[in-house]
Amino acid sequence: MNRLSKAICIFLVTILLFSLTACSAGERHGRFRILKSYETKQLAIGFRNDDIVRYYVMAALQASAADGTVHNNALHWFGHDPVSIPADKEAMAKIKTVPKRTLIVGVDIDAFPMAYKERDQFRGFDVDLARDVCYRLGWKIEFIPIKAENAYVELSSGNIDVAWGGLALDIGSKQYTTVFPYMEQGLVLVVRDDNRFRSVRKLKGATLAMDSGQYFLDIINADEDLRDRLGAIQRMQGGARACFQSLDTAKVDCILVYKSALWHFAK
Known part of the structure; x- marks a missing residue:
């Protein structure tokens, strides 16, 4: 490859990388725009290592995915x-007789719209x-x-049977069993x-x-470039919903939220 060809290749690669970065930084969602994305984690469902309840939950979830319930809830x-x-x-047909019980589910109520509380009622995608x-x-x-x-x-003490609801669990943990890293x-x-x-x-x-x-707060403190540019930081007790309300009414200029919350308010 001659020098001219190499120069052209380098130029094209540079343009491509710049375009990808620009697209990521300026990604639009409805009436909102993403200026920066931070670390991504996998949401998963956690059980005690020796608890067979996970097999029942997994079967019911697979049946829910098969008949479109999961898809419709996501929409x-x-x-x-x-x-x-x-x-x-066929997942439900593969399991034996299901024993009667109450399933105690641990959810993060600050992970709107995956799980949250409204008027003392638990709501959200994972809750549904x-x-x-x-x-x-x-x-x-x-x-x-x-x-x-x-x-x-919470699992080992028996306080809950399953950790499920906006929870970024440790997929490789040996302390509990995770299934279906789903989002x-x-x-x-x-x-x-x-x-x-x-x-930015x-x-x-x-x-x-x-x-x-x-x-x-840890994310902001680790991002010195952003932190040093900001004039003020408001830590909202109402979570993502309060943040989007403040952004919509121009009480603040930018917000730091989970991407799932952005999807919800931009739809």
Whole structure:
């Protein structure tokens, strides 16, 4: 390959990489725009290692995926279907007699729209799926708020039977068993598409709203470039819903939220 050809190849690769980066940074979702994406984690469902309840839950979930229930719930909550659960219409027929029980489900109520509380009622995508699973199995259901980092303690103590609800669990953990890593979840820095902020560099003096959780603060503290540009940070008690309300009413300039929440409000 001569020098001219090499130069052309390098130029084209550079243009391609720039285009991909620009697309990622300026990705539009309805009336919103992503300025920056942070680490992505897998949402999964966790059980005690020796608990056979997972086989019943897995069978019911596979049947739910096969008849379109999972897909329809995804469309309702996200406007599209980013969920990956293997479908098997014969799954329920493969399990033996299902014993009667109450399934205690640990959910992260700060992970809107995967799981949250509204007027003392548990709601969300994962909550709907868990209810559907229990309906198919003839079980009662109870929800308890937990955090992903406490999944092992909650499971091993018997406080919950399954950790499931906006939880980025440790897929490789030997302390508990995870099944069906079903969806990617990550934080995104979001602005309204009609405002003047088109890049992180233009956020000088801007006001950011985010959830009050420690994970959100850790992300901001690790991003010195963004942190040093911001004029103020508001830690919202109402989570993603409060953040989007503040962004919609121009009380803040940008928000840090889970991408699933962006999908929900942009649909």
